[in-house]
Amino acid sequence: xxxxxxxxxxxxxxxxxxxxxxxxxxxxxxxxxxxxxxxxxxxxxxxxxxxxxxxxxxxxxxxxxxxxxxxxxxxxxxxxxxxxxxxxxxxxxxxxxxxxxxxxxxx
Amino acid sequence: xxxxxxxxxxxxxxxxxxxxxxxxxxxxxxxxxxxxxxxxxxxxxxxxxxxxxxxxxxxxxxxxxxxxxxxxxxxxxxxxxxxxxxxxxxxxxxxxxxxxxxxxxxxxxxxxxxxxxxxxxxxxxxxxxxxxxxxxxxxxxxxxxxxxxxxxxxxxxxxxxxxxxxxxxxxxxxxxxxxxxxxxxxxxxxxxxxxxxxxxxxxxxxxxxxxxxxxxxxxxxxxxxxxxxxxxxxxxxxxxxxxxxxxxxxxxxxxxxxxxxxxxxxxxxxxxxxxxxxxxxxxxxxxxxxxxxxxxxxxxxxxxxxxxxxxxxxxxxxxxxxxxxxxxxxxxxxxxxxxxxxxxxxxxxxxxxxxxxxxxxxxxxxxxxxxxxxxxxxxxxxxxxxxxxxxxxxxxxxxxxxxxxxxxxxxxx
Numbered sequence: 435x436x437x438x439x440x441x442x443x444x445x446x447x448x449x450x451x452x453x454x455x456x457x458x459x460x461x462x463x464x465x466x467x468x469x470x471x472x473x474x475x476x477x478x479x480x481x482x483x484x485x486x487x488x489x490x491x492x493x494x495x496x497x498x499x500x501x502x503x504x505x506x507x508x509x510x511x512x513x514x515x516x517x518x519x520x521x522x523x524x525x526x527x528x529x530x531x532x533x534x535x536x537x538x539x540x541x
Numbered sequence: 542x543x544x545x546x547x548x549x550x551x552x553x554x555x556x557x558x559x560x561x562x563x564x565x566x567x568x569x570x571x572x573x574x575x576x577x578x579x580x581x582x583x584x585x586x587x588x589x590x591x592x593x594x595x596x597x598x599x600x601x602x603x604x605x606x607x608x609x610x611x612x613x614x615x616x617x618x619x620x621x622x623x624x625x626x627x628x629x630x631x632x633x634x635x636x637x638x639x640x641x642x643x644x645x646x647x648x649x650x651x652x653x654x655x656x657x658x659x660x661x662x663x664x665x666x667x668x669x670x671x672x673x674x675x676x677x678x679x680x681x682x683x684x685x686x687x688x689x690x691x692x693x694x695x696x697x698x699x700x701x702x703x704x705x706x707x708x709x710x711x712x713x714x715x716x717x718x719x720x721x722x723x724x725x726x727x728x729x730x731x732x733x734x735x736x737x738x739x740x741x742x743x744x745x746x747x748x749x750x751x752x753x754x755x756x757x758x759x760x761x762x763x764x765x766x767x768x769x770x771x772x773x774x775x776x777x778x779x780x781x782x783x784x785x786x787x788x789x790x791x792x793x794x795x796x797x798x799x800x801x802x803x804x805x806x807x808x809x810x811x812x813x814x815x816x817x818x819x820x821x822x823x824x825x826x827x828x829x830x831x832x833x834x835x836x837x838x839x840x841x842x843x844x845x846x847x848x849x850x851x852x853x854x855x856x857x858x859x860x861x862x863x864x865x866x867x868x869x870x871x872x873x874x875x876x877x878x879x880x881x882x883x884x885x886x887x888x889x890x891x892x893x894x895x896x897x898x899x900x901x902x903x904x905x906x907x908x909x910x911x912x913x914x915x916x917x918x919x920x921x922x923x924x925x926x927x928x929x930x931x932x933x934x935x936x937x938x939x940x941x942x943x944x945x946x947x948x949x950x951x952x953x954x
Contacts, residue, residue, distance in 0.1 A: 460601065466608045473840050475585045478914065479865050479874070501914035508918060541844070 436530050440467045440485075443538040452525040458534060459483040459521035469536035476521035478502060481509040482540040483520040488533035492516055495523055495532075511537030546571035548850075549633050549641050551623045551788060552649030553577025555586065555836055556817030558604050559843035560647050565613040567851040574641055576633070577619040581673050582607060587836060589676040590700040591867050595708075597680055599673060626792035628810055645812055645850055648789055648800055649843075652782035652818035652834060657692075661754030667762070668777045670697055679777065686775035687711060690764050692751055694721040696866045698779030699738065703869040706741050713744040713771050715751055715764065725864070725875065727885035727897045730909045737871055746771075782834060784819040797821055799832040804857035806846050814850075816842035825859050826906070826924070827878055837863050861925040863917075870912075876920035877907030886932070888940045890916070898932075898940060905930040908942070919946035926953070 435451040438461055442448070452461030462470035462483070471482035478501055487495050495518070498506070502522050506513060520534065548564065550557045553575050561573050577583065584602035593602060610617055622636040626646065633641045654669040656662055668679045679701075683689075689705045691698045694716030705712045720731035721738075739745055752765045754776060764771045784799035794808045795801040800815035802808055802822045808815050817839040821832040841860035849856055864875040879899040883906060886898045894913030899906050908920035919942040923930060926949055938944065 456601075463604075464600070464606060466606050466612065474836060474865075475587060477587065477865055477867065479863070504915040504918045508921075 436525050436527060436532070438525065438529070438532045438534065440469070441533065441535045442469050443536055454525050454527060456525050457521045458485070458523040458525060458532070459519070461525055462520060467536075469540070470520060471540040472521060478505055478519065478521065481505050481507075481519060484509040484511060484537050484540060485518055485520045486514055486516040486535040486537065487518055487523075488535060489516060491529070491532050491534075494528060498522060509537070510539045510541050546644040547642055548573050548645045548647065549643040550575045550647040550649055551633065552647075552651055552817070552819070553579065553583045553617070553619055554649060554651045554817065554839070555583070555604070556651070556839035556843055557647070557649035558583035559840045560649060560816065560846055561610075561615045562605075562613070563844045563847035564850065565615065567847045569847065569851050571644070572616065573614065574616045574618060576621050576623050576635060576641070577617070578622045579672060579674075580620045582610075582617075582619075584673060585836075586671075589673065590670055590697050591704065593676055594680050594683065594701070594704045597677075599677075602673065623788055624791075626788060626813075628792055628813075631812065643812075645814070647846060648808070648813060648815040648819060649817050649839075650785040650788060650800075650819040652784050654778065655781045655783050657751075657778065657780045659692075659751050659754060661756070662778060664754060664756050664762070666756065666760065666776070667754060668775065670701060670777060670779060671782070679775075682775045683708065683710070686773075688773045689713070689775045689777070690715065690762070690771055690773035691777045691779055692764070693777075693779035693781065694718070694745075694747070695724070695779060695781060696722060698777065699734065699868050700866060701777055701779065702738065702743055703741065706738075706743060707869065710775075711744075712742070713746065713764075713773070714738070715746045715749050715766065715771075717748070717750050719748045721745075721747070724881075725879075726909055727879070727883075727887075727899060729885055729887040730873075730895075730897050730911075733895060733911065734868065734871065734873070737869070741869055782818065784821075784832060786819060789815065789819075797830065801830075805849060805855045806842055806858055814846045816846060822858060824862070824878065825857070826861065826927070827880060829880070831862075831878065833862055833878075835862065835864050861921060863921055872912050872914075874910045874914065874917040875907065876910075876917055877924045879907040879909075883907070884932075886936075886940070896940065896942075898935065900932045903932045905932065905935060916942055919943045922946040923949060 440448040450465040473482045474480040625634040691714040789800040799821040824831040862878045866873040884900040895911045897909040
């Protein structure tokens with residue numbers, strides 16, 4: 435189990451114990467974190483699990499693939515340098531304490 | 542909304558779930574009851590023919606945990622079967638005798654596997670793949686089977702075949718049509734996938750009909766074709782689905798390749814909506830009445846219905862259809878809806894991806910890609926904008942849809 439904190443755009447935080455091997459998106463869905471929609475279920479066909487990795491954590495998370503970058507272009511909220519699809523970030527012990535920020539909207 | 546309305550959703554698949562979730566997101570304050578005929582909480586179906594068969598963890602499939610429904614006040618009547626809609630009294634009756642009054646009813650009854658008229662197709666142990674329990678049984682049989690026969694070369698049959706091949710099974714796929722996924726794809730793309738799967742070891746039999754299926758005492762199946770007989774330890778029938786319309790028929794609603802819905806996804810009774818696999822609607826892109834079996838249609842239609850109900854509007858449905866299918870190392874993505882007879886032009890990109898453009902009267906109408914997410918996304922932007930783009934225009938730019946999409950985006954800003 436790895437602790438992940440989701441910070442909503444309106445200032446709420448959700449701390450979840452995520453299963454290692456799951457994606458950050460799955461951790462959010464399994465723990466009923468509002469703000470991650472994940473319409474395609476992790477097939478990288480939509481951009482509704484968009485999140486911003488906290489700048490302090492950015493270097494610890496592997497960079498996005500080209501496909502993920504293309505899909506991020508379709509995100510509903512502002513695209514930032516820290517933007518990621520949470521379905522493409524795998525939870526592991528190295529990410530213990532990871533903080534991700536949720537965008538204002540996913541659709 | 543001045544008075545609290547009562548809303549009932551029949552069907553707890555992707556479409557029913559999304560309708561409930563979107564209604565709450567849009568601020569619907571009335572009661573929401575979802576009736577589903579399966580015991581599990583609403584779950585994703587696409588992984589049933591892919592990752593679920595490898596991982597086998599049903600909890601990973603749930604669209605949301607139980608707390609989501611409690612938090613949002615979405616009541617679940619599951620497993621339960623809606624057997625009757627009394628339109629005069631506006632009441633849905635379920636199998637257990639309960640009566641649920643409604644102001645709005647949403648039919649999200651989905652589809653069921655077609656059972657082809659093949660003698661032996663209903664033999665015990667001949668699998669179908671639609672529900673979680675189907676997938677559980679299939680997964681279990683796969684553990685001991687060596688020889689696998691898949692009947693039907695559509696998305697589900699091929700997705701399953703590639704999982705079985707990857708797991709080391711001996712797989713034969715039989716398709717009546719002369720090419721794979723013929724209903725949805727260009728000839729070039731069918732060919733590409735046929736070559737790919739055969740390269741992975743698939744024994745592919747096209748233009749072949751199954752005459753009958755028999756089984757012996759050892760549990761070995763014989764699949765009899767015109768000139769040969771293929772033996773198998775496991776048989777999957779993947780010959781498509783038909784819309785579940787029984788409830789709509791009994792309610793006296795109009796049926797036309799599924800529950801007939803208007804451009805606002807209302808049935809012939811305006812208090813009753815229909816969406817997803819079970820509903821046909823006028824598609825603004827092809828100007829035809831279509832019925833789509835996709836996550837995209839289920840979710841986009843659910844959102845439109847929710848928005849229209851909550852804001853008392855009648856906005857028409859106009860979302861671009863898109864699809865995907867993961868088969869081994871090939872990720873197929875389709876933007877737009879092509880029709881049989883549309884022209885095609887294949888473009889191989891240097892990065893190993895393939896894009897097949899589809900044209901109707903020289904107008905760009907759909908794009909099929911393999912491992913080409915950037916072309917796919919660009920096509921979605923271009924086609925959704927509904928600005929006509931000609932074949933000649935694309936040819937002039939070497940089919941550079943990415944630049945075209947960028948130009949269109951900046952022009953609209």
